[in-house]
Amino acid sequence: MIRLALHLPMLNSQSSQNQIEVGDGAAIPHKSDAGLFTAWRIAFFGAIVLCLFLAFGRPDQYMAIFMFIPDGILVTFKVTVGAILLAIVFGLIAGLGRLSNNRFINGTASLYVEVIRGIPLLVQLFYIYYALGRFVKIPDILSAIIAMAFCYGAYMAEIFRAGIQSISKGQMEAALSLGMSRRQAMSEVILPQAFKVVLPPIGNEFIALLKDSSLVSILAVSDLLRRGREYASETFNYFETYTVIALIYLILTLFFSKLISLMEERLNDGR
Amino acid sequence: MKFFRFLSIAALLVVSLTATALAAPKSIKVATDATWPPMEMVDVNKQIVGYDIDFLNAVAKELKIAVEFKNTAWDGIFAGLDSGQYDAIISSVTITDERKAKYDFTDAYTSIGQILVVPKTDKTAKTIADLKGKKVGSQIGTTGTMEVKKVVGVESKTYDEIGLAFEDMAAGRISGVVCDEPVAAHFALQKKEYKEKFKIVGKSFTKEGYGIVVKKGNKELVDLLNKGIKAIKTKKLDAKIHTKWVK
Numbered sequence: 445m446i447r448l449a450l451h452l453p454m455l456n457s458q459s460s461q462n463q464i465e466v467g468d469g470a471a472i473p474h475k476s477d478a479g480l481f482t483a484w485r486i487a488f489f490g491a492i493v494l495c496l497f498l499a500f501g502r503p504d505q506y507m508a509i510f511m512f513i514p515d516g517i518l519v520t521f522k523v524t525v526g527a528i529l530l531a532i533v534f535g536l537i538a539g540l541g542r543l544s545n546n547r548f549i550n551g552t553a554s555l556y557v558e559v560i561r562g563i564p565l566l567v568q569l570f571y572i573y574y575a576l577g578r579f580v581k582i583p584d585i586l587s588a589i590i591a592m593a594f595c596y597g598a599y600m601a602e603i604f605r606a607g608i609q610s611i612s613k614g615q616m617e618a619a620l621s622l623g624m625s626r627r628q629a630m631s632e633v634i635l636p637q638a639f640k641v642v643l644p645p646i647g648n649e650f651i652a653l654l655k656d657s658s659l660v661s662i663l664a665v666s667d668l669l670r671r672g673r674e675y676a677s678e679t680f681n682y683f684e685t686y687t688v689i690a691l692i693y694l695i696l697t698l699f700f701s702k703l704i705s706l707m708e709e710r711l712n713d714g715r
Numbered sequence: 716m717k718f719f720r721f722l723s724i725a726a727l728l729v730v731s732l733t734a735t736a737l738a739a740p741k742s743i744k745v746a747t748d749a750t751w752p753p754m755e756m757v758d759v760n761k762q763i764v765g766y767d768i769d770f771l772n773a774v775a776k777e778l779k780i781a782v783e784f785k786n787t788a789w790d791g792i793f794a795g796l797d798s799g800q801y802d803a804i805i806s807s808v809t810i811t812d813e814r815k816a817k818y819d820f821t822d823a824y825t826s827i828g829q830i831l832v833v834p835k836t837d838k839t840a841k842t843i844a845d846l847k848g849k850k851v852g853s854q855i856g857t858t859g860t861m862e863v864k865k866v867v868g869v870e871s872k873t874y875d876e877i878g879l880a881f882e883d884m885a886a887g888r889i890s891g892v893v894c895d896e897p898v899a900a901h902f903a904l905q906k907k908e909y910k911e912k913f914k915i916v917g918k919s920f921t922k923e924g925y926g927i928v929v930k931k932g933n934k935e936l937v938d939l940l941n942k943g944i945k946a947i948k949t950k951k952l953d954a955k956i957h958t959k960w961v962k
Contacts, residue, residue, distance in 0.1 A: 574879070577886030584872075584888055664852070664874045664883065673790050674873055677856025680817045682794040 488698040491691050498688065509675055509688045516671030517692065523588055523667060524654045530593035531653070532646065535600020540630075542605045553601065560598035566659055568595050573663045588660040596653055600646070607642035608634055640711060647704035651697055658693070668692060742781040743936070744801040745771060745927075748789035750876040751854075752901045753960040754807045757786065766897070766960040767805045770824060771927070773952050774943035790855050790875060793818065796930055803936065804928040807895060809858045811923075819933060820926035821940045825953065828919025829862050830896045832903045834884060835914050840891065842917060843869055849890035852880035858923060859893040878902070885912055895923075897961045 498506040541553025560568070572591035576582070582590070611634050619629035661670035669689060676685040747755045747767060755765040763784045775782040785801055792804055796818065807827075810820045833840050840846055847868040853859035855873040863871040872889055874880040880892045881902045892899075896919045903913040927944075929936045947953050 574882055574886070577883070577888065581887050584883075662875055664872050664879065666872075670873070674855060674860075676794075677790055678813070678861070680793050680797075680814075682791065682797075 484698060484702065487694065488702070491694045491698070495688070495691050495695070505681065505684050506688065508679075509672075509681070509685055512675045513668060513671040513688070513692070516666055516668040517696075519585065519666055520654070520657050520668040520696075522585065523592065523657045523660055523665065524650070526585075526589040527592035527596060527657070528646075528650050528653055530589060531596035531600050531649070534593055534597025535604050538597060538601035539604025539608065542601060543608060557598045557601050560595055563595075565592075565595050565656055566662070569659055569663060584663060584665050588663050588665045592653065592657065592660065596649060599649060603642050603645045603649070604638070607638040607645075610641050611637050643711060644704070644708050647707065651701055651704070654697055654700065655693065741779070742783065743775075743803060744783050744785055745803045745805055746785045746787040746792055746795055746801040747804070747806040748792055749786045750789070750878060751807050751895070751898055753897055754895070755805075766825075766956055767807060767925075769956045769959065770947070770953065771805050773947050773956065774940065777946045778939060778943045780939075788875065789857070793928070796928065799930075802929065802933075803940070807898075807925055808928050809923040810926040811858065814928070817931065818928050819931050819937050820928055821937055822944055823924025823926050824944050824947075825957070826922060826924045827895050827897060828923060829859050829893055829921045830899045830919045831916050832881075832884075832892045832894070832899050832913050833890065833916055834887075834912055837890065840916060842920070843891065843893065846891050850888070851891040851893060852883060852889045853877075853893045854880065857894070858921065859895070862921065863893050881909060881913070885909065900962070
């Protein structure tokens with residue numbers, strides 16, 4: 445997994461060197477970036493046209509695949525949205541914990557981030573699903589969501605921490621001098637500003653999570669990839685099935701990356 | 716310069732390795748999904764063992780050919796045959812009409828049936844149909860899955876490995892598992908962790924023959940293997956292997 449290098453002031457304070465930035469999701473198109481914009485257009489509309497062509501031009505091979513997988517798309521969607529929402533909660537708590545002056549809370553939050561970021565997501569999924577299954581009874585989709593959120597929460601925590609640290613110290617000092625408590629200053633002054641900063645990286649995490657959600661197919665969760673594999677394993681049409689699966693993932697990620705770039709533009713307009 | 720020297724050595728190595736592989740006389744590469752005990756599994760010494768392995772080794776001995784086993788995930792095992800990564804599959808593959816349309820099979824070398832395993836706490840279920848409205852697990856793309864899907868009202872859940880289905884039933888997420896009879900016996904009657912929890916209900920409800928799978932049109936290999944299977948059966952060696960692995 446290649447993570448987005450956060451472009452926040454506090455992170456690269458000694459950044460006189462050049463820094464490369466590599467995104468995790470599909471290249472998010474910006475208006476200024478004409479080449480990428482064309483690439484996005486070609487990929488997105490090309491994928492849609494190809495899907496339509498396969499479904500209607502070669503119905504005997506492909507129509508059955510398109511009929512088989514829609515409920516899988518819904519499950520992929522459920523897992524992704526559920527996991528990102530829960531990951532934001534985990535991330536916010538852990539991110540605030542990482543900034544806490546209380547050594548115990550700070551230590552716990554840091555430990556969570558370090559441990560989770562050091563274990564591959566695939567291993568964590570197996571672990572949370574099967575190991576915890578011995579002690580607690582959680583339905584399959586929910587345990588998949590919890591496992592994904594637990595992992596992504598650690599990455600989210602770093603985003604929140606960096607986002608909060610990017611807000612100038614003067615803001616906190618000013619709030620405190622107005623007689624606000626630290627908690628009040630955090631929730632009413634710092635966090636609302638920090639949210640604006642962290643939204644783009646969270647959007648990027650969302651795209652990454654959408655793709656990583658394909659890993660839950662190993663947990664017998666009937667997501668998009670699992671439905672495709674079930675179809676392929678009975679019809680032996682591996683090539684046709686995985687072509688369709690890849691196209692659908694591509695359309696989904698490109699659609700959401702566009703949505704995120706629109707959201708970013710909105711945010712920047714508001715400034 | 717050094718880099719190019721390294722590249723050329725690497726290329727030479729690859730070429731020579733492929734060349735030796737091609738030159739080796741009368742050796743076949745066979746894929747198996749070693750997660751299906753006692754038919755095929757990986758033992759504590761990391762060796763692939765089991766009924767199918769012993770059987771094919773006996774066939775190979777009879778035919779005086781060498782066999783190399785390749786542990787391959789079940790999901791996609793047929794695709795590897797298409798792309799020529801191995802010559803044959805011996806992995807408890809039931810001979811079905813759908814599979815015969817795409818691949819060639821040897822004669823059946825043993826016959827088994829599908830059977831249902833449920834938790835001991837379930838006092839009523841006798842067949843898959845008794846589990847309507849519940850989830851029943853099986854390994855992806857197996858005849859077990861096809862049997863579960865035939866029953867309307869039962870939700871089919873497919874797993875990459877049958878062991879994961881049993882583990883999920885132990886965790887209470889599914890109400891039954893359908894698989895080949897010897898495999899069910901291995902998990903529900905012999906495995907320490909599961910012996911207390913699971914039971915086999917009823918008798919096996921299908922009659923299936925296992926065959927060795929080869930690429931469509933590879934008549935030469937099918938004939939060769941059939942010759943070996945016939946010899947093993949006449950010598951009654953298969954009965955010996957059966958008592959060794961299946962009780």
